[in-house]
Amino acid sequence: MKTLIGGAVGVVLGIIGLSLWWEPLLTLLKGSVPIMLLIGGGLALYLGIDELKDTWKKDKKADDTFETPDNTNKYEEEISELKKEIENLKAEKEEKEE
Numbered sequence: 001m002k003t004l005i006g007g008a009v010g011v012v013l014g015i016i017g018l019s020l021w022w023e024p025l026l027t028l029l030k031g032s033v034p035i036m037l038l039i040g041g042g043l044a045l046y047l048g049i050d051e052l053k054d055t056w057k058k059d060k061k062a063d064d065t066f067e068t069p070d071n072t073n074k075y076e077e078e079i080s081e082l083k084k085e086i087e088n089l090k091a092e093k094e095e096k097e098e
Helices: 002-020 022-067 070-097
Strands: none
Touching: 002 022
């Protein structure tokens, strides 16, 4: 209940303040709106440039991964080792069966 009464008093005082100080409020808005636009626009520019830099870095990393065939050599070696191991196991199994 205290909050409701406090809110009502605040609204009434706000309406009275707006009616008494309408011109100073408009003067304040005239001065503050361009500054807010300037600061907001600068922030948007900074964030946009930062996002572009991140996109360029991701593109560069994606290009680098396709250029290096090191992973394929590693996998080919691993496959050949596994094939040898399978052949050895087959040979051991045949020896045990005989």
